[in-house]
Amino acid sequence: MPSDKSQTGLPIPVLLMVRELDQGGTERQLTEIAKALDRSRFQPHVGCFRPEGMRGEELRRAGVPVVQFPLRSYRSWRLVTDVRQMLSYVREHDIRVVHTFDYPVLPFGVAGGWLSRKPVLISSQRGHRDLVPPGYRRLLRASDRIVDGIVANCEFIRHHLIEDEKVPERLIQLCYNGIDLEVFRPGPVEMPSPLEEASVVIGVACSLREEKDLGTLLRAFARIVEQRTDSKLAVVGSGPESDNLQGLAASLGIAGNVVFIPATPDVARWLRAMDIFVLPSRSEALSNSLMEAMACGCCAVASRVGGNPELIVHGETGLLFDCGDVAALAGALLLLIDQPEMRRRLAGSGMRSIRERFSVAASARRMEEIYLTLLKRKAGTGI
16 A cells, blocks of 8 residues: 655645636535645645635635646746746645646646656546647647546546547546535525525526536426426526526526526525526536535436436436437426426435535545555655
């Protein structure tokens, strides 16, 4: 077994890196891992380009050092200066592991870590590479030949890397996302005022991006409103598709039944107010939002893509539908509205599944195993 201390007997310093520290599933997952690492074994540091935002504040409150490398563009004259700053930071703090969590920071983190020679270099693959801009995709593929390991957050992504990207299987380490079960759990429902009069609340909480395909959800919900005029749809999140989605709701004649709530750190309160949670994504890895909703006791419905079937067993812990199929989604929603006992049964089974398999603690312990394994592999005989 590898040692769980550095040669000095002190906790092993690790640098977790992400572009920014505001909303988003990757930012949330990095923050949870950094907070949950065993401080007797690891000393987490977080590096980013943009430290402002809710996750930065959360990390600082938890006593995790946050360092900014203020790079704005890889074409900037600052690139060399910022890489030198990272090299200095890695050497000053004796960083032993550099782990990049998203593709915008990967070239910077891998370059800085490689130039300093000492740290284990780890990248993360948290989504399908077809969603990555072509320039970054080429850099990802180049980094596959440099890094010591790649962390995949679900079996779907692991298979994608092996089969589509031809990544050697020995490089890939599986670590499921984990969520804070103290925050995301059933509890008293404090119904937000915009939803108070609803007979049933359908909802989603995610970044409002094109690949989430929330247009399919709005179109399916329009069919629900035809039969359940007092139903409500809560859309919690912010993103580039916000204006388009509000325009679509107006054009479908359902604007009065749809509540748009900007991204909030108090998402659990909104999840507890939802009877049914829907994730209609066209592409997904292992969705934090879906796990959080299930942990809060929502009945989950999701598209049959990516890692969603790893979270939902159709008919046992939720319902699945074919991506983009408005009629199938509307049918699933009407079934759950008309059969409240089924809805409660699926919600209860889904909640138990998440609590048993996807805690932050379990994810952090697995990440610690990965760090120790790769440190031992790099050293040959031990740390």
